[in-house]
Amino acid sequence: MRRYRSLGFAMAALPALLSIAGCYQNVPLGAGRPVPGTRIAVHLTDRGTADLAGMLGPSIGTVEGVLSAWTEDTLAVNVSRVRDRRGSDKVWSGEVLAIPVSVVSMVERRVLDRKRTTFLVAGVAAALYTMFLSVDLLGGGSGSSPEDRPNPTPGR
Numbered sequence: 001m002r003r004y005r006s007l008g009f010a011m012a013a014l015p016a017l018l019s020i021a022g023c024y025q026n027v028p029l030g031a032g033r034p035v036p037g038t039r040i041a042v043h044l045t046d047r048g049t050a051d052l053a054g055m056l057g058p059s060i061g062t063v064e065g066v067l068s069a070w071t072e073d074t075l076a077v078n079v080s081r082v083r084d085r086r087g088s089d090k091v092w093s094g095e096v097l098a099i100p101v102s103v104v105s106m107v108e109r110r111v112l113d114r115k116r117t118t119f120l121v122a123g124v125a126a127a128l129y130t131m132f133l134s135v136d137l138l139g140g141g142s143g144s145s146p147e148d149r150p151n152p153t154p155g156r
Contacts, residue, residue, distance in 0.1 A: 048103025
């Protein structure tokens with residue numbers, strides 16, 4: 001019975017886990033500025049990489065996080081991750097970083113990639129279904145009933 005509760009919990013928690021772990025992609029902003037709270041990726045110019053090396057580390061080309069403010073000359077970002085020019089990521093914990101607009105080459109917004117997330121959901125659902133089928137629906141055991149067991153010898 002406990003196994004079924006665990007499986008039921010996993011099935012109930014699946015949508016929440018997938019919303020967190022869904023597949024995202026960066027897309028160009030288009031016209032206008034994003035509102036504060038938008039998840040963004042800020043790509044730095046070579047000069048930006050050099051100017052911000054003291055705060056970000058060497059060779060950082062992209063800053064990802066949540067936009068907290070955008071003025072004419074500065075982007076304020078709660079940083080969640082930075083990526084160097086070789087593709088290595090470093091995780092941050094939401095520190096606010098002021099990035100001068102003059103050192104920004106491009107800003108993208110992070111959106112849920114519905115197609116890839118659909119494939120992820122289908123794969124996880126298939127795995128859970130397979131796991132559910134592999135569980136003995138009658139509770140397991142040896143398969144023998146009490147009537148099949150030999151009676152103890154009387155009188156000893």
